[in-house]
Amino acid sequence: MTILTGTPAPAPLRRHRDFRLLWVGQTVSAVGSNVTAVALPLVAVAALDASTFGVAALTAAAWLPWLLVGLPAGAWVDRIRRRPVLIGGDLVSAALFLSVPVAALAGLLTVGQLLVVAFGAGLARVFAETAEQVYLPTLLHPEQVPEGNAKLHASRTASYLVGPGLAGLIAQLAGAVTAVLLDALSFLVSAACLRRIRTVEPPPVRPAGASTLRREVADGLRFVLHDPYLRVLTLFGAASNIGLTGYQAVLVVFLVRSAGLPAGAVGLLIGLAGVGGILGALLATTLGRRLGTGRALLVAAALTGPPALLIPLAGPGVRVLWLVLGGALVSLGVAVGNVVKGSFRQTYTPHRLLGRVTVSMQLLNYGTIPVAAVLAGVLGAMWGPAGAIRLTTAWLAATPLILLLGPLRRRRDLPAAPGR
Template structure:
């Protein structure tokens, strides 16, 4: 692929903050934002399509659907820590490009196998696992790249725009995936995300900014550099609090999400298009969460605002198990809305805090170490949800999983957030 952009300087600094909207005045961020939005749209289509294929075409059980959900996140436990060290050693943008291209090719094998009549659950599991590996590299590199692209004064706006657009793209992707699945079958919906992955690759390639050359330093043992990231989490009360909360929340969130498609299709008898529409509507809270995060943080303070957002809104998750055909379908939408609004708003505040508080040279290791615990909890939640669904029934399992979502926020309430108005805004000393 070629580009007409002039060759950039290898040591171009992040564009300084200037008046005006970030999307209008910052070309490279606009490309990153467009590519990431397209990527999230395709990922949402895939996230709905894979369990629908397993449930409707391969007659998967609750545990098997849980395994499918777990496979995509298991690589965080297997390779997340060394990837953090590698990302700190290498430029992030090429890693992002290679990861996106790999995912595109892997997902394309599913409709091909279905067309040849050889698609199996094992194939879906392998694709989920392999794309999960690519996702570890992409997410770690992306987290380290953003603060190198944006000036500190722009990072809060950048995080809010990226989280908001990701939520909007996810909603559109879920709705489109459900509609395509109903009209042409769930396998065909995977073809729709090919264009979005191509657009993501094209936008990322056209970014002119290059990360500054990193000072040559003696390469130490991988084990020691991994240990630095883990000690960073263990020593600092803020990082430790957020990772414990994130891991606990993800067990509960993924547990209920792994049951949701099964519950809506088999318990309530809904069609694929209706499933996609309901899940998309429930996810609209993410847009609202991204929009309100900065105003709430400005009014209440970043620490107090995070407590309010993560405690109050996700409590609506308790409405989800009450869902039934007819008017009570609205309970799913309302419950999902509260969960997604609270989680996304909290993530906006947390991302901005971590980018300001963590030294840039350690961002890759921090991202990987925290992600290993946060995302490593996801396969646990997926398997737990699937197992409980098979053993107790879908609705009782939903009750257990959704009740745990607001309870997880008690970790924040027991932390120093309770006594502070704002999170620290200066880089941590002694890290």
């Protein structure tokens, strides 16, 4: 067993055994999750004949836990070691997704069960994703955090290509329910990788004196609300997620029912639309270094917004290429922004507050997602999937203007610490 002290010169991440284990586990899990992101709606549409609103409700159920338990989860994660939280989240998610093929074999699968599974897996994700954000800086030296984030985001973004394509292929060959089984197995692989990490995580620093959960939650919220950088990044993330989730929530229905594409083509097209995200994750640290982290965020926002207007132009035949082009540019911008923003938050925020600050930002960032999914379902029911996608991408195209309201427009680089 080794304890990270921070004094030795950091080795390259390719030789960092424990980071490799985290990276492999998170990558496998991300591929499985992106298989399910397409497979679960396909199960609802193809096997259970769910409505457009019912399919969008699956997305809402998956993200609703951020609104319900996000803030106390962050305070709780700040109190304990995070690796057991990550392992527990993997095991719970594996059990939930395994229940889908079991119920299908027994002839008992319903849309209601899919909603419960989506909600339960989303609940586990709240704790696991928050724990990962706090855990990475304890595993790496501060100067390694941006590279570590870039590698995790690159593999996660690659999973947006591999996962949907794999989901479509499995759905064609063995049915969408079988694709969900793959996600359950991926969480078990992730848990096994995390279990083999040797680095001993330092005990969390508890605040001096008596402190209640409510007070600790308030400390995280107060830090975000009073900080000009975190505040504007939170608002931008929330607004852009409304547009991103809105069109993604009804995209499968649009491609299957409006464009008349088979399941295999749906997964492939959604995967190709995520190719730009791989490039963005690989280029993010370089762009931050050459342009400055502040300017890199503005460039990323410009790519996230206006190119979304290409997506509604997609249709049958060669018109599906508009989806690929628009989606690739949007995913490139999202990946660059996530790497730069994530590394900034992890190194800028005092570590004792990192869990609470993370969920305080994500409460609004992710809390808008179930609202956007339900709204997209309503819009889809009223004006069809194509109408819902036109409205949500128009919203997304305007969101970069939010970043111009804060101090980012005047800075080349983001500050290293509050008050600088």
